[in-house]
Amino acid sequence: MAAGEFDLIATYFTHRYPTRGDVDTGVGDDGAVLQVPANSELVVVTDTLVEGVHFDHYTPARAIGHKAVAVNLSDLAAMGAEPAWISLALTLPTFDDEWLTGFANGLREICDYYQCQLIGGDTTRGPLTITVTAHGFVPTGKALRRSGAKPGDWIYVSGALGDAGLALAGMQQRQKITPDYQRRLNERLFFPAPRVALGQSLRGIASSAIDVSDGLLADLRHILTASQVGARIDVDELPLSLALTESLSEADAFRYALTSGEDFELLFTVPEAQRGVFDTVIAHAAQKPVCIGRVTNDAGAIQLLYAGEPWSFPADAAYGFDHFQQPTAESET
Ligand SMILES: [Mg+2]
CATH class of the missing domain: 3.30.1330.10 (PurM-like, N-terminal domain)
Incomplete structure (x- = not known):
């Protein structure tokens, strides 16, 4: 220069x-x-x-x-x-x-x-x-933190998960994606929309919050550690984009949603007593947060359920997810 x-x-x-x-x-x-x-x-x-x-x-x-x-x-x-x-x-x-x-x-x-x-x-x-x-x-005093989740609180995520991770996998030829879906997914990877308005509206309502930068399970773990609680996640409730579900098997779609990062959605907990206020606050939101589970008192444990039954990542070596964290480290119950 x-x-x-x-x-x-x-x-x-x-x-x-x-x-x-x-x-x-x-x-x-x-x-x-x-x-x-x-x-x-x-x-x-x-x-x-x-x-x-x-x-x-x-x-x-x-x-x-x-x-x-x-x-x-x-x-x-x-x-x-x-x-x-x-x-x-x-x-x-x-x-x-x-x-x-x-x-x-x-x-x-x-x-x-x-x-x-x-x-x-x-x-x-x-x-x-x-x-x-x-x-x-x-x-003053209204900042959201990771440490306030209590057993019984509902767990929410602000929008679709796994898109950014799949966009990257597509570009690196690790997943086959149609050009149209690749374009849509790239928007999520390249131009993530921070949930700024939602974050502010959660003051006084959410008991804890974090943004999903490293993957749902990894970031949920930060809340569980800080709050000394556990969680139950209903994988069939995870919000997924059409581009994701059309490009992957159901098990792979869940895996991307649970473990790939960079979606920059908000993950937060709402106490039962605040749920009515919360529903009113999000009633007119362009993108409604989705309830994906509940906080438990089993400190540090994450339990994954599908249709109410225990669910774990398929033990299939052909998946080729080696760049992600090993699911066994994330899905202990
Ligand atoms: Mg963060």
Whole structure:
């Protein structure tokens, strides 16, 4: 990279971003100066995307820009927070105008949609790596956490699971998918929609929440550990897309839904006493959360049921899911 090109990079990120009244000083000084609303707490999350680990050469630059923000807003959603600001640390191997334009567009579009202002950044030369830190607000004491689930609470997921994992498997030729389904699934993988509005509406209603980044069972386990409870999951209640069910056997569809990550749906628990309020809150939601099971007092245990009967992953070596976690480690009862 020629001298001076680094200075140019900043220009990709200074135009047409939303501006907010709570930013006294944004990009351009040594630090940002920001106003946190009265009676609110600041929630801060950070996530890194590394080429070859979180995305690859087949990932469009615009998708990388979108996803770098989306995964952070998904964490804010899981905390019940309203997004406000992001900062960006970008490590680039070369100066590439086309890539930077696509990346900056993807970043700006999602910031625009959620009225998030870019308040700072840093650029370094090295292997392609993107770190975004996002800041959001919750009314004091109202943040959602992983630790509040109680036996008897109902377990919900905000939308279809397994699509992003299947999209990746299709692109890597590990699963045969029609071009039409592949296109639809790629939208889920490349442009995940963080459940920001839902997360905020769950304040005071959900007893625990997490976003599904690593796979339903892996993320459920985080709630169970933090809350010291167990869970019963009805696999026949899992929300599945048509693209998923039409492309896979039923057992494989369940396996993707339970173990593949990156769908960025919210997984949360609702106490019986809050269920009426919850039903009212989601009555007009564009996408209704689905009840997939119940919290049990069997700490750490996940019980999988199909039509009320115990269910486990078929012990079939031909499945070729070796890139996923071994199901036996996840399905103990
Ligand atoms: Mg998370």
